[in-house]
Amino acid sequence: MVTGAATPLPVDLTGLRVAITAGANGIGRVMADSFAACGAGVFISDIDTAALKESGHPGMLADAGDLGAIESFMDAALAHHGGLDVLVNNAGIAGPTKRVEDITPEELDATLRIDLSAMFHTARRAVPALRQSGGGSIINLSSAAGRFGFPLRSPYAAAKWGVVGFTKTLAIELGPDGIRVNAILPGLVDGPRIRAVIRAKAQAAGVSDNEQTERMVANTSLRCFVTQQDIANMALYLCSPFGATISGQALAVDGDMQVLI
Numbered sequence: 058m059v060t061g062a063a064t065p066l067p068v069d070l071t072g073l074r075v076a077i078t079a080g081a082n083g084i085g086r087v088m089a090d091s092f093a094a095c096g097a098g099v100f101i102s103d104i105d106t107a108a109l110k111e112s113g114h115p116g117m118l119a120d121a122g123d124l125g126a127i128e129s130f131m132d133a134a135l136a137h138h139g140g141l142d143v144l145v146n147n148a149g150i151a152g153p154t155k156r157v158e159d160i161t162p163e164e165l166d167a168t169l170r171i172d173l174s175a176m177f178h179t180a181r182r183a184v185p186a187l188r189q190s191g192g193g194s195i196i197n198l199s200s201a202a203g204r205f206g207f208p209l210r211s212p213y214a215a216a217k218w219g220v221v222g223f224t225k226t227l228a229i230e231l232g233p234d235g236i237r238v239n240a241i242l243p244g245l246v247d248g249p250r251i252r253a254v255i256r257a258k259a260q261a262a263g264v265s266d267n268e269q270t271e272r273m274v275a276n277t278s279l280r281c282f283v284t285q286q287d288i289a290n291m292a293l294y295l296c297s298p299f300g301a302t303i304s305g306q307a308l309a310v311d312g313d314m315q316v317l318i
Contacts, residue, residue: 192235244311
């Protein structure tokens with residue numbers, strides 16, 4: 058059922074200085090590995106100490122929900138690289154799977170803080186360095202939930218729609234400085250996070266995990282999940298010379314998803 062790329066897009070990104078939030082696991086790890094494989098230097102954050110060490114990439118422990126930690130990470134990334142060419146805002150959480158009346162204020166606040174506000178704070182610290190470098194790229198991870206409604210996932214959908222608005226606004230604001238800003242909207246990315254979401258939605262609907270999976274996949278034209286490498290390859294493309302005039306876009310990598318359920 059899973060389709061997509063198995064290897065990094067073969068582009069030369071030698072010398073590119075990249076900071077990636079939540080870069081030791083999942084999509085972030087594949088992005089970090091892929092940028093490095095193409096010659097870029099990477100500096101990552103994560104909340105998983107063991108995964109940070111295992112990744113082999115320079116980086117630091119930093120929780121995207123903690124403003125002080127975000128600022129420390131950006132300071133460390135800039136110091137490590139001596140500047141910056143690419144910021145990848147990858148950190149995020151799934152948030153609750155509940156009816157709106159059952160969601161607590163704390164759950165809402167945590168989802169918005171990590172999935173949206175953290176991107177604002179990293180970009181705020183990155184922009185002066187990108188200007189000094191003569192331009193660069195910011196990539197924000199949104200979601201298919203940033204272009205569709207997503208029942209039982211209102212905090213997550215609200216955050217991911219916000220990411221798209223933030224992206225398009227920054228692209229206009231920073232375009233004169235040669236800084237490109239785009240959002241990637243993954244669909245059903247195979248891995249532990251979507252499996253947890255499927256399990257929660259299956260329980261809420263009173264169906265099996267397999268039935269819920271089939272319902273969701275049936276809403277993609279290609280009848281597929283996408284891979285973490287597919288998402289990483291879009292990031293590589295956007296940061297390469299091939300993406301030099303692409304900015305302000307919300308780019309879906311989702312097998313042509315038609316609806317979220």
